Amino acid sequence: MQIKTARAPRRSRIQQKNRETILSAALEVFSAHGFRGATLDEIAQVAGLSKPNLLYYFSSKEEIYRDLLTGLMAAWLEPLRAMREEGDPLAEIMGYMRRKLDLSRDFPRESRLFATEIIQGAPRINEVIRHELHDLVQDKATVLRRWMDQGRLRRSDPVHLIISVWALTQHYADFEAQTRSVLGADQDPWTGGAAFLETLYLRLLAPLNPG
Template sequence: MTAKLQPPKTRIQRKNTQAILDAALEVFSGQGFRGATLDEIAAEAGLSKPNLLYYFPSKEAIHVTLLTGLMTTWLDPLRELDPEGEPVEELMTYLRRKLELSRDFPRESRLFANEILQGAPRMIGALDGELRDLVEEKCAVIREWIKAGKIADLDPHHLLFSIWALTQHYADFDVQVRAVLGPGRDPLQEASSFLDELFLKILKPE
C-alpha cells in the first residue's frame, strides 16, 4: 500500500507554522526547553494555545523541529570542506563561516547550547550519528592534508572542536563578551581579525 500524500500547506498554514517556530526560538533560546511553556510560545506567536496545538502536538515536537533545522544550518559549512581545495584556505573559510553563523544566528546557537547542557536528550541520535559520521569523514581529509605536509600536524578532532568553541562563544556568551570589552567595540569584527591571525599561525606547516 502506498503512503497517502499530504496536501500542500496553505499560505496561512505556512505563515502560522513559521510564526510558531520563530516564537519558540525566542522562548527556548532565552529559557531553555524546561523553562519554556506552550502558553508562552503561543502568546509570542500571537496565536491561541489550541491553535498552536493544531500545528504541533507538543512542546517537544516544536523543539525537535527547530533543532533538526539547526543541525542542517550548522553542518552545511563543514560539509562544504573540499578535499581538493587548498587546505589552509578551506579551513579558514570554514572558520569564517562558523563565525558568521554566530553573528547571524545567535538565538539558534544558544538553543543548541542549552540542549547540549541538558545532556542532548532530543539530539543524541543526531550527535552520535549524522554529526559523528560527518566529522569522521572530514577528519580523514584533514589527516591526508597533514600527511602531505600541507598543514601542521594537529589532532583533527580537537582542531574542529577549537573552531567550534572559539566561534560559538561569541553567540553563547555575547553578554559577557560585550560587558568585558565595553561600549564602542565590535566583538565579532575584532574576533574575525584575531582568529584569522591565530589560525593562520596554527595551521602553518613546520
C-alpha cells in the first residue's frame, strides 16, 4: 500500500521518497508501540535518517501520525468508492467484500493501527470520519436502498450492511492470531473466510423472487 500524505504540494523526487520512507518507518513504529509509546528518535532510526532531517519533513510526531492515518483512511475507503451503481448488485457487494478482505490480508499492520485509533475514539481523524466517511457511506447506502426498492436485493438496513462488511473482513487482520489459533495451522483463514462470507452475503441479500 502506497501511503499518501494529507497534502500534496509540488516536491522533488527525493523529497517525496524521503516522506514515504518516514511514513513507512512510522507505520512500523506506531504499530509496535502505539502513538504514545512511539518516539521521533525511533522513527528516524528506522527510516535511516537523522532526527533533524526527519523534522525537515514533519514538524512533530503528531503530524506524522495524522498524515499516516489520513493516507490509510483514503486506502480503506477506496473499495467502497469502487462499488458502482450501474453494476450487478450482488456482484458489486461481493466485490466490495473481497476487496476489503484483501486489504486486511495484505496490510494487517495498517488495519490494526487504524483499528487502534478508532477504539481510542478517533481523536486525530474525527473530522474525516464525521464528514468524508459519513458522506460516502450515506451515498452508497442510497445506492443499496435503490437496488432494494427495485427488488434486486433482499431488503435490509444498508448502513448496517456496510458496517458488517467492515467488521467481518477486518477481524481477520485485527485478530489474526486468535483466528489462526482457532482454525489451526493447516487452514488458510483468508481463503476459508472469503468462501464463508460470500455464502453468507449471497444468502442474506439474494432476492426472494429474482426476475
